[in-house]
Amino acid sequence: MAQADIALIGLAVMGQNLVLNMNDHGFVVCAFNRTVSKVDSFLANEAKGTQVVGAHSLQEMVSKLKKPRRVMMLVKAGQAVDDFINQLIPLLEPGDIIIDGGNSEYRDSTRRCKDLKARGILFVGSGVSGGEDGARYGPSLMPGGDPAAWPHIKPIFQSIAAQVEGEPCCDWVGEEGAGHFVKMVHNGIEYGDMQLICEAYHLMKDVLCMEQDEMAKAFEDWNKTELDSFLIEITADILKFRDTDSKHLLPKIRDTAGQKGTGKWTAISALEFGIPVTLIGEAVFARCLSSLKEERIVHPSTNSCHSSRRRTPSELRTH
Ligand code: 2AM
Numbered sequence: 001m002a003q004a005d006i007a008l009i010g011l012a013v014m015g016q017n018l019v020l021n022m023n024d025h026g027f028v029v030c031a032f033n034r035t036v037s038k039v040d041s042f043l044a045n046e047a048k049g050t051q052v053v054g055a056h057s058l059q060e061m062v063s064k065l066k067k068p069r070r071v072m073m074l075v076k077a078g079q080a081v082d083d084f085i086n087q088l089i090p091l092l093e094p095g096d097i098i099i100d101g102g103n104s105e106y107r108d109s110t111r112r113c114k115d116l117k118a119r120g121i122l123f124v125g126s127g128v129s130g131g132e133d134g135a136r137y138g139p140s141l142m143p144g145g146d147p148a149a150w151p152h153i154k155p156i157f158q159s160i161a162a163q164v165e166g167e168p169c170c171d172w173v174g175e176e177g178a179g180h181f182v183k184m185v186h187n188g189i190e191y192g193d194m195q196l197i198c199e200a201y202h203l204m205k206d207v208l209c210m211e212q213d214e215m216a217k218a219f220e221d222w223n224k225t226e227l228d229s230f231l232i233e234i235t236a237d238i239l240k241f242r243d244t245d246s247k248h249l250l251p252k253i254r255d256t257a258g259q260k261g262t263g264k265w266t267a268i269s270a271l272e273f274g275i276p277v278t279l280i281g282e283a284v285f286a287r288c289l290s291s292l293k294e295e296r297i298v299h300p301s302t303n304s305c306h307s308s309r310r311r312t313p314s315e316l317r318t319h
Contacts, residue, residue: 003066004030004053006156009084010074010102011038014128016046017135018074018101018160023050025159030054032061034075058084062091068152072099074128077108085112094120097149101128105265106177106184113145113176122149125176127183130162138162141170142186144179181269188266188280191259193231195283201235212248216240256290263287 008019011033019029019042031047032055033039039054055061062069069092073084081100088098098121100109109125116123127142128135141161143153150172161170173182204210204218216239223232243249263284270277 002028004028004064005066006030006070006072007032007055007061007065008072008074009033009061011042012074013132014101014135015074016042017132018072018128018139019052020046020050021136021138021160022156023047023052025156027156028053030061030064032058034080058087058091062088067093067096068122069093069096070099070153070156071097072101074101077102077104081108081112085116089116089119089121092121095122097122097124097152099124099126099143099145099149099153100180101126103183103260103262104180106179106181108177109145109180110177117146122146122152124149124153125179126157127179127186129183129186134162138169140186142173142179142182143170144173144182145176147172147175184262184265184269187262188277190231191263191266191283191287192279193229195279195286197231197235198286212239212250257287258291259284259287 005027006022007030008015008022009032011019011031015031015033019031022029028051030053031039031042033042036056039056043052043054053064055064062071065071071088071092073081075081075084081102081104085098092098098116100112100123104125106125109123113123113125122145124143124145126144128139129142130139134140138161141157143150143157154172157170158168161168163169173179201215204215210218216236219232219236219239223229223236238250239248241249243252263280267277267281267284270280
């Protein structure tokens with residue numbers, strides 16, 4: 001049997017979809033997952049009829065790969081990435097490549113890149129953007145790390161990435177943790193974009209007293225201008241959307257937003273590097289305020305707002 005072009009560890013939806021995307025582009029992928037039963041169910045269902053092969057151990061996976069071996073991980077950020085790297089090290093040879101396509105912090109990627117370089121293994125930390133659909137049909141990929149790895153992964157990465165006017169949405173972004181740094185800033189920019197949309201909505205609703213369908217029309221018009229973008233497009237759709245009782249759904253949704261941390265990390269990096277990125281800082285603070293508001297209740301008799309419970313400083317440090 002022909003050796004596989006690349007291994008992919010982590011068969012949650014993002015991982016599965018990247019495997020199927022690589023398969024569509026003619027690459028033979030060897031799939032592995034910590035919970036090994038997922039390998040069999042993936043091969044019997046989603047990957048049925050494809051060229052995808054499976055492995056039931058890391059040893060078996062490594063034995064099925066062409067050299068230099070290319071091993072990509074899409075597992076939970078943090079300890080799981082270090083655990084897999086530690087298990088892979090004794091199985092790989094100098095010149096082999098480990099790619100982390102998860103949502104790792106860029107400092108972790110810098111550390112992993114240096115540690116693996118000392119052992120002759122080439123590390124790549126890659127941002128993967130576009131969600132589940134992107135992973136399946138064309139993500140934006142932001143690889144960085146050991147530059148010696150790039151020629152070996154470029155053909156795979158550039159063919160599975162989204163293509164815009166014939167150009168792949170993927171290029172080498174720099175050394176060490178640069179891939180995950182770019183992904184972090186990319187997410188931070190999205191925070192800023194969403195903050196601008198929210199402020200525009202606030203002014204339209206509370207200052208201009210516009211009706212919901214009027215606001216939707218404004219966003220639709222903006223989407224035909226230089227503001228043409230996914231977020232402006234879905235804002236118009238969200239504004240128009242009606243609930244089963246035929247009333248608009250949006251005013252019924254709680255006015256709070258959580259966060260996973262990439263906006264906050266972008267703002268922290270901006271402070272550390274002395275680069276003013278005030279919009280993203282504002283966006284993070286607005287989300288914090290919105291979730292603090294969630295903790296407050298309006299007293300029905302007086303209509304006055306008071307905190308339901310005083311929170312301790314450590315409880316406030318939630319993000
Ligand atoms: P699982 O199917 O065995 O849970 C997304 O959660 C992916 O990361 C899944 O493939 C999951 O494997 C994997 N994952 C999560 N935590 C992990 C850990 N501590 N060690 C190894 N894999 C992990």
